[in-house]
Amino acid sequence: MRITIRDVARRAEVSVATVSRALGSPDRVSEATRDRVLAVVRELGYRPSPAARSLITGKTGAIAIVVPDLGNPFFTGLLKSVQARARETGHAVLVGDSDEDPATEQELVRTLAKQADGVLLCSPGIDDATITELDGLTSLALLNRRVAGIGATVMDSAGGMREVVAHLAALGHRLAYLNGPDSSWSNHERLRGLRPAAAEHGVEIVELGPFAPRYEDGSPAADQALAAGVTAVLAYNDVMALGVLARLRDRGVDVPGELSVTGFDDLVYAAVSAPPLTTVAMPLAEAGSDAVDLLLAHAATDPAGRVVTELPTRLVVRATTARAPGYHR
Amino acid sequence: MRITIRDVARRAEVSVATVSRALGSPDRVSEATRDRVLAVVRELGYRPSPAARSLITGKTGAIAIVVPDLGNPFFTGLLKSVQARARETGHAVLVGDSDEDPATEQELVRTLAKQADGVLLCSPGIDDATITELDGLTSLALLNRRVAGIGATVMDSAGGMREVVAHLAALGHRLAYLNGPDSSWSNHERLRGLRPAAAEHGVEIVELGPFAPRYEDGSPAADQALAAGVTAVLAYNDVMALGVLARLRDRGVDVPGELSVTGFDDLVYAAVSAPPLTTVAMPLAEAGSDAVDLLLAHAATDPAGRVVTELPTRLVVRATTARAPGYHR
DNA sequence: GTGAAAGCGCTAACAT
DNA sequence: ATGTTAGCGCTTTCAC
Numbered sequence: 001m002r003i004t005i006r007d008v009a010r011r012a013e014v015s016v017a018t019v020s021r022a023l024g025s026p027d028r029v030s031e032a033t034r035d036r037v038l039a040v041v042r043e044l045g046y047r048p049s050p051a052a053r054s055l056i057t058g059k060t061g062a063i064a065i066v067v068p069d070l071g072n073p074f075f076t077g078l079l080k081s082v083q084a085r086a087r088e089t090g091h092a093v094l095v096g097d098s099d100e101d102p103a104t105e106q107e108l109v110r111t112l113a114k115q116a117d118g119v120l121l122c123s124p125g126i127d128d129a130t131i132t133e134l135d136g137l138t139s140l141a142l143l144n145r146r147v148a149g150i151g152a153t154v155m156d157s158a159g160g161m162r163e164v165v166a167h168l169a170a171l172g173h174r175l176a177y178l179n180g181p182d183s184s185w186s187n188h189e190r191l192r193g194l195r196p197a198a199a200e201h202g203v204e205i206v207e208l209g210p211f212a213p214r215y216e217d218g219s220p221a222a223d224q225a226l227a228a229g230v231t232a233v234l235a236y237n238d239v240m241a242l243g244v245l246a247r248l249r250d251r252g253v254d255v256p257g258e259l260s261v262t263g264f265d266d267l268v269y270a271a272v273s274a275p276p277l278t279t280v281a282m283p284l285a286e287a288g289s290d291a292v293d294l295l296l297a298h299a300a301t302d303p304a305g306r307v308v309t310e311l312p313t314r315l316v317v318r319a320t321t322a323r324a325p326g327y328h329r
Numbered sequence: 330m331r332i333t334i335r336d337v338a339r340r341a342e343v344s345v346a347t348v349s350r351a352l353g354s355p356d357r358v359s360e361a362t363r364d365r366v367l368a369v370v371r372e373l374g375y376r377p378s379p380a381a382r383s384l385i386t387g388k389t390g391a392i393a394i395v396v397p398d399l400g401n402p403f404f405t406g407l408l409k410s411v412q413a414r415a416r417e418t419g420h421a422v423l424v425g426d427s428d429e430d431p432a433t434e435q436e437l438v439r440t441l442a443k444q445a446d447g448v449l450l451c452s453p454g455i456d457d458a459t460i461t462e463l464d465g466l467t468s469l470a471l472l473n474r475r476v477a478g479i480g481a482t483v484m485d486s487a488g489g490m491r492e493v494v495a496h497l498a499a500l501g502h503r504l505a506y507l508n509g510p511d512s513s514w515s516n517h518e519r520l521r522g523l524r525p526a527a528a529e530h531g532v533e534i535v536e537l538g539p540f541a542p543r544y545e546d547g548s549p550a551a552d553q554a555l556a557a558g559v560t561a562v563l564a565y566n567d568v569m570a571l572g573v574l575a576r577l578r579d580r581g582v583d584v585p586g587e588l589s590v591t592g593f594d595d596l597v598y599a600a601v602s603a604p605p606l607t608t609v610a611m612p613l614a615e616a617g618s619d620a621v622d623l624l625l626a627h628a629a630t631d632p633a634g635r636v637v638t639e640l641p642t643r644l645v646v647r648a649t650t651a652r653a654p655g656y657h658r
Numbered sequence: 659g660t661g662a663a664a665g666c667g668c669t670a671a672c673a674t
Numbered sequence: 675a676t677g678t679t680a681g682c683g684c685t686t687t688c689a690c
Binding site for chain 2: 662665
Binding site for chain 1: 376378379380381383384389390391398399400402405406408409412413416421422423424425426428439440441443444544571574575596597598600601602603604605
């Protein structure tokens with residue numbers, strides 16, 4: 001707000017256009033003037049006003065990301081990677097947390113659309129039609145969600161789920177799956193891997209829930225799984241699985257002796273739970289970085305390259321899974 | 330970028346000034362005109378350009394927060410609360426992650442200063458002088474850090490540490506403290522509580538480290554603590570404590586039978602570690618919200634009310650602390 | 659209560 | 675290679 005391009009121009013005895021060029025396209029200015037201008041810039045500590053620049057270029061120099069819950073390490077893992085990559089490309093990062101509410105998510109996208117060059121939407125909850133509509137407002141890229149016609153970076157959760165089922169089937173289990181939110185795209189993906197895999201391996205599977213993907217919701221979920229009389233429970237994600245583990249411990253159930261448990265996401269904290277959690281690792285760092293590149297590329301070109309990148313996931317076997325009780329193969 | 334105030338003005342058959350007023354100061358327009366304008370606004374889906382508005386008002390409608398590590402739930406807990414409160418006040422949130430590098434932190438503040446109405450700095454690492462300098466650039470508020478003359482919201486870690494020491498002293502322990510980063514303000518605060526408390530209770534205390542506050546760094550820290558022959562180890566924070574716990578399990582050390590362990594922060598995941606971690610709870614939600622209010626109030630008024638709010642912490646005893654081996658009181 | 663007009667700080671033609 | 679100038683979309687005096 002203080003020192004403007006005019007101050008620099010006056011001090012360097014050039015026109016404002018030259019200052020602008022010295023900063024923006026250094027090769028369109030003679031070396032001598034450029035050096036002089038840059039010296040003054042440094043001397044005065046001048047930084048161009050993003051608002052003024054933005055007004056004319058139509059670019060804000062920022063990207064936005066909206067997530068359902070900043071309390072979930074899955075999303076903050078993505079966020080960390082997104083902000084790192086954005087910084088490399090010289091973009092600031094705006095963040096919106098919807099608290100798992102699709103309506104808020106939508107409003108967030110609408111607001112942030114005006115303040116950013118594009119928005120990364122990480123929303124298992126909003127319906128496809130709304131997402132398509134939102135896509136018109138700004139350059140949009142999806143994170144871990146697939147909607148026809150919109151660029152996205154997804155992680156192969158169906159594949160991860162297939163690995164989990166194969167692992168558990170080999171141990172002789174009867175399975176219960178703890179559903180995440182009903183309308184969640186991620187939950188559908190889990191099921192898309194789960195059901196065929198269960199059929200293929202000929203294992204029983206009872207579906208419970210839906211449950212909110214919160215730590216606290218692990219308790220009722222655990223209770224229901226116990227009541228269902230299964231030998232292994234597959235939680236929608238690690239946060240829920242951790243909650244299940246806590247409840248199981250409270251109820252004195254031996255994991256994995258009496259009951260095996262699996263999560264999804266491989267949060268750092270999955271490794272320190274009691275016992276360490278068998279789960280599916282998601283390539284968060286890569287996904288976040290890729291999504292930024294996708295968004296920026298898309299923002300540059302016309303709605304041409306609507307790419308969808310799918311990143312592989314990987315089963316991580318730790319200590320919450322073992323042979324089913326009474327299974328001796 | 331699409332539809333502007335002019336489109337609305339034309340359609341509502343008023344001047345742009347009236348549209349602006351209808352939106353900004355509804356009482357300076359007749360009710361009839363206002364309704365007509367607002368109807369058109371809704372019909373066209375018009376949203377004022379933040380850039381244009383910002384250029385003239387000098388306000389951006391955003392605040393920024395810079396933290397050392399978005400991978401640490403302590404900071405994302407703060408972030409979540411900050412973003413929630415900011416949204417209530419109609420502000421967007423820019424986030425910067427320095428990856429624990431003070432130089433990056435500084436650069437982040439300088440950059441974000443121009444794009445936000447104020448920045449919330451959460452930096453245990455930057456030195457006081459630099460912070461004071463940064464304060465000149467923009468309206469700055471500190472989170473969990475105290476620097477003379479700058480508004481801040483801090484949490485009473487010294488007090489929390491005193492509680493930990495009292496707890497452990499009563500159990501007959503010889504203590505080791507695993508230092509966080511040397512230059513970290515939070516670490517100094519821990520020590521400020523630790524040393525006098527240890528003296529007061531007449532307990533021994535060996536200081537180890539410094540260690541980076543990362544999960545991985547828990548391993549060497551655990552090894553050193555073991556070598557030091559103490560009966561209880563106080564980690565700088567939960568992330569480190571969780572790493573210590575993992576290492577201890579690998580080495581077959583019984584916690585809390587042979588060794589007691591405490592953390593700091595009370596991350597959700599502290600409750601699911603093996604065993605559940607005794608730690609100090611920090612009022613993250615309140616701190617984040619207060620910090621936003623402080624920042625916004627300060628941004629409004631002149632550098633007048635340089636307030637520092639201190640929020641209380643609380644010891645949470647779980648299962649990683651027990652009587653020292655051989656102590657029978 | 660409403661409109662006309664002057665910029666906010668900057669970039670991008672268009673001249674030179 | 676450099677300068678002049680016309681706005682970007684909006685808010686805000688200043689008239690009416």
